[in-house]
Amino acid sequence: MEQRPSPAETAGTIAAGKKRALPFIWRKRYAYILVLPGLIYFIVYRYVPMLGSVIAFQDYSPFLGFAGSPWVGLQHFATIFEDDEVVRVLWNTLALSFLQIVFAFPAPIILALMLNEVRSGLYKRLIQSVVYLPHFLSWVIVVGVFTIFLRGSGLVNTFLQLEFGIGPIDFLTNPSFFRPLIVLQVIWKEAGWGTIxxxxxxxxISPSLYEAAVMDGAGRWRQLWHITLPGIRSTIVILLILRLGNVLDSGFEQIFLMLNSFNMEIGNVLDTYVYFKGIHQSDYSFATAVGLFKGLIGLILVVAANRLAKKFGEEGIY
Structure with missing residues (x-):
């Protein structure tokens, strides 16, 4: 029968570990100092605000504070499934996230495969610089550029009228154009950066694999299917798992800037709904409950996708 260590032995082991850890930390002190600002940022702006999530279980009032607000338990979470508006907003969020996964997620993969086939180093670096640039623009600028081009007197409508006699088309106010425009903006802004x-x-990927494939008579498409894509499969799976964790996060700033009274029915998502509910209507508790619900769904999707990936032989994220 295995003998467990006594409390004294356990305490001695912990003390010995501390004695070994302190000299190691001192030797790596500059590395720890370098990490310190990022650590402080996450503690102050990510973990400390999580303490405020307690208001999701209260009928919170700013005048009563956290301690004085009455406790209501899971009442706000039950309201989520009873409110028709939440169901509609949740559907809008899932539909938009599905379109982004289907069209925006593969865009950097396709672009990276195309850039990988470019043999001219100068031309390749030029294309990379051009496609990286939109990532550094804020969503205010991106939406502003699209608005200028797609408004009634914009360049696109002017071209359609002069060349085809069509228009003007209400790209910005017609609800049917809202989701395609959102996906197009995400692709234009982030596809280049995602190729990195x-x-x-x-x-x-080892060049010898391509050399062996050429010796066997494989063309470019065969090499792509049997060497290139399997070589980056694990990267694709990991990024897809992380993307599923944000399936209910459609991007507040972009959606908020694109919303108007004409497309509100189809464009209002969970992020903007929480903003309108919490800030405009001062329903802080319900808005916090919706936010926690969104985070819980994201966690469940990440865990499920990670387990599914491991069943298919991939490493996953943990």
Whole structure:
């Protein structure tokens, strides 16, 4: 029978570990100092605000504070499933996230594969610089550019009228254009930046595999299907798992800037709904409950997707 260590032995082991850890930390002190600002940021702006999530279980009043507000338990969470507005907003969020996963997620993969086939180093770097640039623009600028081009007197409508006699088309006020425009903006802004990870993964594929494939008579498409895509499959799976964790996070700033009275029915998502409910209507408790619900769904999706990936032989994220 295995003998468990006594409390004295356990305490001695912990003390010995501390004695070994302190000299190690001192030797790596500059590395720890370098990490310290990022650590402070996450503690102050990510973890400390989580204490305020307690108002999701209260009928919170700013005048009574956290301690004085009455406790209502899971009442606000029950309201989430009873409110027709929440159901509609949740459907809008899922529909938009599905479109982004189907169209926006593969965009950097396709772009990275295309850039990987470019043999001219100068031309490749030029294309990379051009497609990276939109990532550094704020959503205010991106939405402003799209608004200028797509408004009634904008360049797109002017071109359609002069060349085809069509228009003007209400791109910005017609609800049927809202989701395609959101996805198009995400692709234009983030696809280039997303290629960095996939290009790094492509660089890790051994050139000898391509040389062997050429010797066997494989063309470019065969090499792509049997060497390139399997070589970056693990990267694709990991990023897809992380993307599923944000399936209910459609991006507040972009959606908020694109919303108007004409597309509110189809464009209002969970992020903007929480803003209108919590800030405009001062229903802080219910808005917090919706936010916690969104985070819980994201956690469940990440865990489920990670387990599914491991069943198919991938490493996953943990």
């Amino acid at each position: 990870i996939f290009l790094a993964a492509l660089s890790g």
